[in-house]
Amino acid sequence: MTIVEQPKASGTTGGAAPRGALDAAALRADFPILDQEVNGHRLVYLDSASTSQKPNVVIDAVSAYYREYNANVHRGIYTIGEKATAEYEGARARVARFINAPDSHEIVFTRNATEAINLVAYSWGRANIDRGDAIVLTEMEHHANLVPWQLLVQEKDGDLEFVPISDDGLLRLEVFEVLLHLKPKLVAFTHVSNTLGTINPVRQIADMAHAAGALVLVDGAQAVPHVPVDIEALGVDFYAFSGHKMLAPMGSGALWARRELLEAMPPFLAGGEMIREVHLRRSDWNDIPWKFEAGTPAVGDAIGLGVAADYLTALGMDAVRAHERELVAYALEALPRAVPDIAVYGPMDLDLRGGVIPFNLPDIHPHDVAQILDRYGIAVRAGHHCTMPLHERLDLAATARASFSVFSTNADIDALAAGLVEVERIFRG
Amino acid sequence: MDDLYRDYILEHYRRPHNFGVLDDATTSHEGSNPLCGDRITMQLGIRDGKVAEVAFTGRGCAISQASASLLTDEVKGMSVEAAAAYRADELLDLLGIDISPARLKCAMLSLETLDAALADLDASASPAAVAAEEPA
Missing domain, CATH: 3.40.640.10 (Type I PLP-dependent aspartate aminotransferase-like (Major domain))
Structure with missing residues (x-):
């Protein structure tokens, strides 16, 4: 365990002194839902922008x-x-x-x-x-x-x-x-x-x-x-x-x-x-x-x-932000390496982007992407994410979206990258 | 492991049958699933009470596009009555894959759009509709 059972609040979050880096791999033990297999694979939950998972202390x-x-x-x-x-x-x-x-x-x-x-x-x-x-x-x-x-x-x-x-x-x-x-x-x-x-x-x-x-x-x-x-x-x-x-x-x-x-x-x-x-x-x-x-x-x-x-x-919101910034940096590098034709939307400046990666693979509908990823236990959102005017502005019918939380790890992004390679293999034949 | 993405489904998605635009369509309808952004325009050329020609355009997921490809093959040459009576379970049999509840709307978009195009045909052919088009 990396945190105390019932953490005490310690004043403000904005100006708090920097705490230690966040150990997401260890934190995962706090989230019981992550300890399961889906379709024979470790659950890789990448839909925290939709809803996050809950730690034991909350449950x-x-x-x-x-x-x-x-x-x-x-x-x-x-x-x-x-x-x-x-x-x-x-x-x-x-x-x-x-x-x-x-x-x-x-x-x-x-x-x-x-x-x-x-x-x-x-x-x-x-x-x-x-x-x-x-x-x-x-x-x-x-x-x-x-x-x-x-x-x-x-x-x-x-x-x-x-x-x-x-x-x-x-x-x-x-x-x-x-x-x-x-x-x-x-x-x-x-x-x-x-x-x-x-x-x-x-x-x-x-x-x-x-x-x-x-x-x-x-x-x-x-x-x-x-x-x-x-x-x-x-x-x-x-x-x-x-x-x-x-x-x-x-x-x-x-x-x-x-x-x-x-x-x-x-x-x-x-x-x-x-x-x-x-x-x-x-x-x-x-x-x-x-x-x-x-x-x-x-x-x-x-x-x-x-x-x-x-x-x-108790985790420290500065540490949470730093962790998710690193995840975004890793994803922006790892995903195009695995599937070079991927299109990723939104700001590429890491200082201006939170832990949200919207993407598309050419000529593959995001619902199909999400459906095939689910075979490998990977949960991403597909659709318009309740921003239809924004999709219209970007001339996109829909997007797939991977999003992170405190418990997300580089291993989750590796799983997503491998899953996307499979999506392309199935669709490109 | 589901086998939603069987080869023939993907083949219909990559090279859909009856994909295109009719020059002289009798009826036409655009259907969409706003939730996923699937969109299909279905056009029918009716001659002698039969679906003589059928074509569709649109974009969407593999299931919605393969469904439209298969369905248009199926109804081509049918009488208008038979096409209008074509049922959802027949289309699911035609697709031949297990469709989860979340994807049912994708699979059914083509049929809903076909039904709407045929309903437009009825409406425009009815005496009430003809009367309504006449100048007051």
């Missing part, structure tokens, strides 16, 4: 909740109810520490990044977007950071504008500068592209947007598991992310937003928990963040999210 924390203190939160005047509440709120504090948020009340638990963005679109958006108001997005957004805004501007008769990308998958900030003359109310963009891996310059974009009077929302779903995220340093207004991509349970996620924004925003979902007083014809809202957490929350999943945040903190 055990969820299990312990159900086995030992399953009870509703903020209600029971009894011992296990109080423990459930304390652990749930403790998880909120752990998540706040993980992204260096100054105040844990600025963390709203959601099911995933999609729900977090929808919360902002419905609550802040409906109260603040009027006819003719512009929202600036980018061409590389996941549908989760596109469709909620389409619905909003359709309802409000507002406008969407898009920052285009260059052919190597970087945002064209000189065009963004021009779009800011439209005085948008909001600029919403992804921190790390789920399809191309592009790491966007969040601080620079946020500063430009703020100077033009816009608020800034960042989709951090692909960032929090892979790069150090320091909310204070990023200087944004809303930050949405999923838990299940950062080693935490399915159905966990969070929205961070500045306190004054959350306090001014009307509720999103309504019901129990989010109220202070209810009368037959009117109600008063609870304080933040509970104003946005109507109904019984996913308590066990939130506790698991808190443990996952501590696990990553």
